[in-house]
Amino acid sequence: xxxxxxxxxxxxxxxxxxxxxxxxxxxxxxxxxxxxxxxxxxxxxxxxxxxxxxxxxxxxxxxxxxxxxxxxxxxxxxxxxxxxxxxxxxxxxxxxxxxxxxxxxxxxxxxxxxxxxxxxxxxxxxxxxxxxxxxxxxxxxxxxxxxxxxxxxxxxxxxxxxxxxxxxxxxxxxxxxxxxxxxxxxxxxxxxxxxxxxxxxxxxxxxxxxxxxx
Amino acid sequence: xxxxxxxxxxxxxxxxxxxxxxxxxxxxxxxxxxxxxxxxxxxxxxxxxxxxxxxxxxxxxxxxxxxxxxxxxxxxxxxxxxxxxxxxxxxxxxxxxxxxxx
Numbered sequence: 001x002x003x004x005x006x007x008x009x010x011x012x013x014x015x016x017x018x019x020x021x022x023x024x025x026x027x028x029x030x031x032x033x034x035x036x037x038x039x040x041x042x043x044x045x046x047x048x049x050x051x052x053x054x055x056x057x058x059x060x061x062x063x064x065x066x067x068x069x070x071x072x073x074x075x076x077x078x079x080x081x082x083x084x085x086x087x088x089x090x091x092x093x094x095x096x097x098x099x100x101x102x103x104x105x106x107x108x109x110x111x112x113x114x115x116x117x118x119x120x121x122x123x124x125x126x127x128x129x130x131x132x133x134x135x136x137x138x139x140x141x142x143x144x145x146x147x148x149x150x151x152x153x154x155x156x157x158x159x160x161x162x163x164x165x166x167x168x169x170x171x172x173x174x175x176x177x178x179x180x181x182x183x184x185x186x187x188x189x190x191x192x193x194x195x196x197x198x199x200x201x202x203x204x205x206x207x208x209x210x211x212x213x214x
Numbered sequence: 215x216x217x218x219x220x221x222x223x224x225x226x227x228x229x230x231x232x233x234x235x236x237x238x239x240x241x242x243x244x245x246x247x248x249x250x251x252x253x254x255x256x257x258x259x260x261x262x263x264x265x266x267x268x269x270x271x272x273x274x275x276x277x278x279x280x281x282x283x284x285x286x287x288x289x290x291x292x293x294x295x296x297x298x299x300x301x302x303x304x305x306x307x308x309x310x311x312x313x314x315x316x
Contacts, residue, residue, distance in 0.1 A: 004227055004299065004301065007225055007301060007303060008301045008303070009303070117288065120289065121289065121291045125248075125289070154297070155227055155299060156227060156228075156229070156291065156297035156298060156299040157291070157299065158227070158299055158301060159288045159299070159301060160301050160302045160303065162284060162302055162305070163284050163285070163287060163288035163301070163302055164288065166281045166282070166284035166285040166288060167285045167288050167289070169281050169285065170281075170282065170285040175281070
């Protein structure tokens with residue numbers, strides 16, 4: 001899979017691994033990708049069923065992972081996930097009819113909205129694409145940052161960034177926005193979180209300045 | 215009238231061995247499925263080359279529908295129940311240019 005990811009033209013991938021996995025195994029998987037010339041960003045996909053569960057997960061996992069993504073299972077969770085700045089990505093399952101992305105959620109959103117191509121390949125395509133188009137139209141309208149990801153669970157779900165961007169155009173994102181959503185936006189999330197983890201970081205806009213040598 | 219075209223070099227990862235005809239038909243089917251008969255005529259996908267040993271194929275489509283063809287390729291996940299991943303590794307306006315990009 002790492003080889004295929006490299007052939008597809010990626011330099012960094014977000015790896016979603018089970019939260020209970022042994023650190024040695026995680027290191028081995030990351031080394032596997034590094035040997036193929038690909039950087040990895042550790043990502044956790046949270047699927048809480050309540051507001052309190054989400055807050056508990058965020059307290060526990062935020063500092064352990066480079067990217068935190070929340071699958072919005074219901075309206076309560078989606079409101080908190082959109083508002084909380086610890087959340088990098090929110091994802092709405094197109095098969096879940098209980099919750100949908102709306103203009104009010106777009107206004108609350110501090111992270112980015114994620115579209116997952118794996119959902120398109122697995123579920124009822126026409127319905128999934130129509131829901132994604134509707135969400136994309138809201139994202140365009142409200143100028144919400146969008147991330148297009150392959151959501152690959154196997155090598156057969158890997159697609160090139162340009163293909164993901166083409167899918168973005170298909171669901172109604174502008175060409176420029178589609179390309180940004182597979183390059184600039186995910187890169188900004190990863191680099192911002194790497195910056196947050198650095199020793200000099202205090203809070204947004206505040207850093208410890210080391211005295212320069214004179 | 216000359217129709218400007220785009221050429222795609224596609225790397226194919228598949229669960230089993232693939233035949234050129236099977237893969238070409240699968241690509242035509244996926245374009246038809248998502249864009250309909252009119253879309254198929256507008257996109258006009260055509261397989262130019264298929265190299266089973268290197269698991270690569272070269273496709274052509276109309277230039278103004280290149281993005282739609284690329285999206286259709288992204289949506290192709292199975293050929294006769296076998297998992298398949300067509301990954302676009304190069305795009306060019308000429309076949310010669312595609313060869314140069316290798």
